[in-house]
Amino acid sequence: MSTATSDELAANTGSGRPAANHPGAWAARRTGFWVLIGLLTVIFVAPLLWMLVTSFKTPNAATNPDGSWIPHPFDGSSYRNLLSLGSATPVLRWFFNSLAAGLANTALILIVDSLAAYALARMEFVGRRAIFATVVGTIFLPGFMFLVPNFLIVSKLGWLDSLWAIIVPSAGGAFGVFFLRQFFSTLPRELEEAAIIDGANQWEVFTRVVLPLARPALATLAVLSFLTNWNDFLWPVFVLFSSSNLTLPAGLSTLQSAATTNYSLIMAGAVIASVPAIILFVIAQRQIIEGISRSGLKG
């Protein structure tokens, strides 16, 4: 069992480091390592590269089974179609809708879930176990069955065709509460008790002691929530109507049809959508990994 505490930051990268006591074995290992990582990279990058190449092909060349890696003729019309002003498929607009909805949804989840999780982890009250059991139980219900009921609820709230429908309802999900509650349970109680003895009230304990300690767990939950929201497909397709209000997955789905699939257009849309996301990841990956470490994953 891990004994790490939160002030010890993730400087450790050596858990898989080879023993390195023999120079020849060391070189062989290093070669093996690079061969392995190179092979994996090819497997992972090839489809992505194919996506990029396809996006610059003409629609017919995009479906040619000969599998050429060089677009010939080189055709940027898919990008022009998607990015042109007044386009019926404003990909950048969808991107910013997704970004805005994802960030707002994440913020909402962090606030309400941490409050609830703290109460469930640390306070004594009537119905605590029953409430927690109910919350956890809903994790297992397939999201599908909530579509129609939630559609009717959201419509009563006047949120159809607005980003509120993407931001608010999913914050009722149980995962974050479960996750944070597990984390709070593992925090040492002494700090909180000391704060209470010093005269702090429960709100001050929560905001000044618990939340700072929980920063890694909150970061983890933020990433998980944001990505879930970012990739959600079914619900946005259902509740958003106008082209200008769509999120990215919902928007990209309108590029497809049962009868014809314009591969180069879809791939161009995917490229436009993923490039900013990849850049964000590269910038944030260190924080993400350190955030997830020593979070509520200790069971």
Place this chain on the structure above:
Amino acid sequence: MNPLDTPLTRRGFLGTVGALGGALALAACGGKSTPPGTGGATGAAAGGASYSGPAVKLAFWNGWTGADGDFAKQMVDQFNKANPNVQVQMNVYQWADFFQKLPAAVQSGNGPDVSVMHIDDIPTQAAQQVIVPIDEIAKALNLSGSQFAPAVWNGGMYNDKRYGIPIDVHNLGLFYNQDLFDKAGISAPPTNESEYLDALDKLKSKGIQGSWVSPFQFTGGFMFQSLLWQFGGDLYNSDNTQATWDSDAGVKALQWMVDLVNKGYSPKNVGQDADYLALKNSKNAMNWQGIWQVNDVNKLTSPKIGLAPLPKIGSQGGVWGNSHQFVLPRNGSNDSNKQAAARYFIHWFTQHEAEWAQSAKVPAETSLQQSPEFTKLTDLKPFAQEVPDVHFPPAVAGIGDATGKLYDAIQAAVLGKSDPAGALHSSANTATGILSSNKKKYG
């Protein structure tokens, strides 16, 4: 070239005659609490021949993703420019999403003001009161059954009320790869079974599998239905209480498709869309494909794709087809101006039916199929020729639930998972059960 510069105004002012009677009943149909067609509020305008009310915005939803949608958008732009006081905002969804979204939106009072759907979706949506009767618009437009193929006209009806105004017919035709035909020495597209098999043999001798059979609805399901009718069968019995695709004709039709695979005229395991993509990449020579792909193949510089009527494999003509029809969703806003404007928009669109045909459709009205505006679209001629042989899906609520079982059976047989007779028989039994449970539900 802007195809919309010369609008057809043939019916331009005929509509006013029947309009007044229609407007009264029609304007009432929008209320959420008012059952459709029971009358109530007074109309603000005529049944659709014109609109002179205050400026309104209309939401127009359809499932025209891809090229159809681009074309429809051009027409909507044209309409908006010509009618500053009616601004139409078009939203496009995939058909599969469309039929989840539209009913939910209508039910919650957020539906669009005007919409489009296929013949076989109309009864289901009508039974669920997602769309309202529009007999009055048909009257205002002076439309009558004699102007259309009977199945197209009757397909817009449910329980003796009209819900759909037909704007096109889109049917299957034979798409063939001219380059491969030249290579194999085939001089003309085949018109019957022996010519078809002869062409396939010539192609085979050049190492080409000439007629790829798709195990999916697009296009294997459509091919099967065409063959079924050609062999004298039908999907359902006359009162649509029983699935009959397991008849001898059905077994023959499916066996014929499976034989194409078994004899090596088609590869095994054709993936989704692969039959058509292979045609465009000169791997496949013939594809029973929908008219909606005509503009797509015309964009190709090479190979050249030829178009012809479906060959008559069986004893009679038989071609799968469907029709887009305008419908009016039940509207929560209860705004009689919007309703009047929506009727006017439908009116305008049907007047421009021959232009809509340029998106690769056959006009729904038979007279327009002879009009110079349409006949100059020579690529579409083979499809128009077929219209007398076109069969449409039956107009019964929930029919898609039953026909879905047929597509499962076709897939199982074409992929070699079941024998054709067995697959058809068990799926027809299941479908008959679905028909009776749907009848109980929808009445």
Place this chain on the structure above:
Amino acid sequence: MTGTVTAERTQSQATPVRRRPVRGHGVATPYLFLLPYGVLFIGFMVIPAAYGIWISLHDYDYLLPHQPWVGLQNYTDLFKSGTRDSADFWNSMKATGIFTLFSVPFLVVLPLGIALLLNRAFPGRTFFRAVFFTPYVLGVAVVSVLFRFLLDPNIGVVNTYLHHLGVARNIPWTTQLPWAWVSLVGMTVWWTLGFNAIIYLAGLQDIPRELYEAADVDGATNWDKFRHVTLPGLRPVMVFVITLTILASANMFGQALLVTNGAPANQTRTAIMEIGQVGLRQYRQGAAAAMSYILAVVLILISLINFRLLRNRGEA
């Protein structure tokens, strides 16, 4: 619930603190903390879920004026052969089961291997981390369309290359078993592997360096260290990954819908595809809700077994 028990037990083993919390708050305080989430939870989870039970007791079509009460028939019909949905539903449950069975081991083991590789210090590490994570930011629709074309049996690029290499011809990746499962599992692993790998990477940061140093002093091999330090240290992370992955796999539908469309003969049609078809396309929400609840009960049972197994192993 078992998860809670596990957590409390772990905690009491690790740090022998008192079990009863100090009451440093008023009677109303916990409820005030719960309130904001409670509103959302009741509004968007409890009410719809309860509504779902109500729906499942009717022949329900929310668009029709009358919803006939059918009691438990929607449930009992699923357990009776020859009814409209029973064969299709259990067939789809089987498909979901197969997918889960084959995808979960890969999605638990492979990301761990990748995480161990990426945990070393080497030039370009950030780049490689991004490489493995990138597929996940692409939505399921894009990934599915991409693979449907790459894997097409006759005109797909993968088969073209396999043919050129002389390996095989026309493998029916999307239309025959077992290939369709290979494709669906493979593309799902490609798509989501990076996500699990990142969680493992974080877990690896959490294992105290001293334990490895102590093992080195004892002359442990790399394999010893992996077995006796890394794996035990990652156990909680692994429970988390397994649980999340099982739930995600059991809810799979986008890939199957777009890549195989259920082929061959509905054998890759998953439970969620079936529920969606019945509920949203056939407008029979009653039957669909009953199916959803049966799926949920199965998932709860599996998760309970999962927690129990992992807990026992941890104690052994």
